Amino acid sequence: MPKKPRTSRKPKQAAITRFPGRPAKPAPKLSINRRQTTEEVTSKRADIAELKQREASFRLLFDTNPVPMIVCALGDERILAVNDAAVEHYGYSRGEFEKLTIRNLQAFDIEPPWATEHAGEEHAARAWKHVRADGALIDLAIYSRQLVYSDRPAVLLALMDTTERKRAEARLTFMAQHDALTGLPNRNLLRQQMDDILLRSRRSAEKAAVLVLGLDHFKAVNDTLGHGVGDKLLRGVGKRLQSMLREDDALARLNSDEFAIVQSGVTRPEDAAFLARRLLDAIGDPHLIDGHSVVVGASIGIAISPGDGDESEKLLKHADLALSRAKNDSRGTFSFFEAGMDARAQTRRKIETELREAVRGDALRPYYQPLVDLSSGRITGFEALVRWPHPERGMISPAEFIPVAEETGLINAVGGLMLRRACTDAAQWPDDVRVAVNLSPLQFRVGNLLSLVMETLKQSGLPAKRLELEITETLLLEKSSEVLATLHALRALGVRISMDDFGTGYSSLSYLRSFPFDKIKIDQSFVRDLAANPDAQAIVRSIISLGKGLGVTITAEGVETEAEVDCLRNEGCHEGQGFLFSRARPNAEIMGLLKTQGNWSTPSGAALVA
Ligand code: C2E
Ligand code: CA
Ligand code: CA
Numbered sequence: 001m002p003k004k005p006r007t008s009r010k011p012k013q014a015a016i017t018r019f020p021g022r023p024a025k026p027a028p029k030l031s032i033n034r035r036q037t038t039e040e041v042t043s044k045r046a047d048i049a050e051l052k053q054r055e056a057s058f059r060l061l062f063d064t065n066p067v068p069m070i071v072c073a074l075g076d077e078r079i080l081a082v083n084d085a086a087v088e089h090y091g092y093s094r095g096e097f098e099k100l101t102i103r104n105l106q107a108f109d110i111e112p113p114w115a116t117e118h119a120g121e122e123h124a125a126r127a128w129k130h131v132r133a134d135g136a137l138i139d140l141a142i143y144s145r146q147l148v149y150s151d152r153p154a155v156l157l158a159l160m161d162t163t164e165r166k167r168a169e170a171r172l173t174f175m176a177q178h179d180a181l182t183g184l185p186n187r188n189l190l191r192q193q194m195d196d197i198l199l200r201s202r203r204s205a206e207k208a209a210v211l212v213l214g215l216d217h218f219k220a221v222n223d224t225l226g227h228g229v230g231d232k233l234l235r236g237v238g239k240r241l242q243s244m245l246r247e248d249d250a251l252a253r254l255n256s257d258e259f260a261i262v263q264s265g266v267t268r269p270e271d272a273a274f275l276a277r278r279l280l281d282a283i284g285d286p287h288l289i290d291g292h293s294v295v296v297g298a299s300i301g302i303a304i305s306p307g308d309g310d311e312s313e314k315l316l317k318h319a320d321l322a323l324s325r326a327k328n329d330s331r332g333t334f335s336f337f338e339a340g341m342d343a344r345a346q347t348r349r350k351i352e353t354e355l356r357e358a359v360r361g362d363a364l365r366p367y368y369q370p371l372v373d374l375s376s377g378r379i380t381g382f383e384a385l386v387r388w389p390h391p392e393r394g395m396i397s398p399a400e401f402i403p404v405a406e407e408t409g410l411i412n413a414v415g416g417l418m419l420r421r422a423c424t425d426a427a428q429w430p431d432d433v434r435v436a437v438n439l440s441p442l443q444f445r446v447g448n449l450l451s452l453v454m455e456t457l458k459q460s461g462l463p464a465k466r467l468e469l470e471i472t473e474t475l476l477l478e479k480s481s482e483v484l485a486t487l488h489a490l491r492a493l494g495v496r497i498s499m500d501d502f503g504t505g506y507s508s509l510s511y512l513r514s515f516p517f518d519k520i521k522i523d524q525s526f527v528r529d530l531a532a533n534p535d536a537q538a539i540v541r542s543i544i545s546l547g548k549g550l551g552v553t554i555t556a557e558g559v560e561t562e563a564e565v566d567c568l569r570n571e572g573c574h575e576g577q578g579f580l581f582s583r584a585r586p587n588a589e590i591m592g593l594l595k596t597q598g599n600w601s602t603p604s605g606a607a608l609v610a
Pocket of ligand 1 (some may be wrong): 018138369380381384385402414415418422438439440500501524557558559560577579580584
């Protein structure tokens, strides 16, 4: 019995285009019926001539077509003819081709499409995968048309190579769903992954936790060390996070310094807290980048389904609110979403609008808190602290609105205003009394700080040596040459530079080496309960001896009790500032305060102005 062709259903033959193979078949013989008239014979000859003409045109079109084309038999799928483009594209010679079937070219053994199609129809492209002679896999869009070739039912295939296009499409799809810098999924893909995770967790009654992680002070790294280092840091952070997660968890980069992690299979909030702690530890280890050891902290906000929301967008929003809380409370920690956070976020937006209004209406005022020389009891200067008298809420604390001002860029207006007012007020004080003004790291980014200070000194008439500028360690997170150049230029004017909140940053000691500060202000957390706390005493003692070694003035902040001031005096601390001496007061009270100051010279007479 003859072997049955693999194609089980026999294709129907229909309206066939003759399509001669190579070598060209002799043209069909003319057989003329004797009874035919001369006209009929002439007309038949014309038909045959036309047929030949058409065949020649097809031949030409086939051979010279830039699109690879193959004619293959319908029955045994043997390749009957190929054009030059196919020879070139596949890398097989004509001889090799003619020993192959179409299935030999296919990467996977699937039924050729014509097995199920009606003959004679032209078929729109379908996607195939073929293997070339060199083994390379190619994607093809194949158009097919059935015909008769050398009296055999056959199919003509036009093969468009779509490998590159497919690759480009795959690249585009990848780009639309991933972050170019880290290669991690972006918010779009995360949302899809989250939907799947949430669906699964709904079925299994398990919870899913969304952790939004934000790097602390990442902008400072970017601004000081440059974007190249910033980019590498982000990639490094992405890798570290990835290495800490399970396969079922999802990770994405949301925006510049924010990542999101979706933890599945959570049964208790502690599971999320445990992961958050591990992630924070992992990020906190120094990153070695281009010879710099970059230390960056992170904060995490957590929202858990279904309690904090059962859809991805809501959970992300709530985790983000929890992140803001973590950043505000104390960076380097994590925070769970709580129901009241939405309301607080609205309050924050309200503060922003009203603060803008207050800046425009020139409603902000400096209050001045004295700095007292601990050995003589005399006031050496005042720190200008911004106050916002709010028509409904009374005096709003700068701790509440300075972070909003920094987030919104309003800090430059606030800082400029404070500098101008402080210098103008201080110019009216006695010559030996200085004024200290706080500078936000953001004021260094604008680029005009030096000229602003010069201009303000000139306009107010305050000698440079009576102005102190307080900066915090975050400014020096990485030693940017621009920041240091500005600081040196300010110091060259005669302005004094103080390091504020000393001891609260990552590597306070190393910052002291990067710039010759005039003053170090010991953060109030070390002064608190100084008398009763031997650890705090040891820390304060070493900061004082360090300051002495460097020839720098040491000021203790937040001095509230006589016991604290006694202790500081015994350790040899130069200056104190705190409620024990005075709260911050409006300028109108400063001259009066200066007149009574002699009373602070004895230890027992410290708390005179409350
Ligand atoms: P800071 O620079 O560390 O200022 C000292 C803060 O400690 C002030 O709070 C002051 O009122 C408070 N303080 C002083 N003595 C004591 C004390 O004995 N006990 C306690 N518990 N606190 C004391 P304030 O005025 O609320 O300012 C908070 C922070 O806001 C400041 O901390 C500073 O970082 C920022 N800030 C204030 N004014 C400005 C400003 O004009 N520009 C900038 N950039 N930041 C400012
Ligand atoms: Ca300060
Ligand atoms: Ca301080």
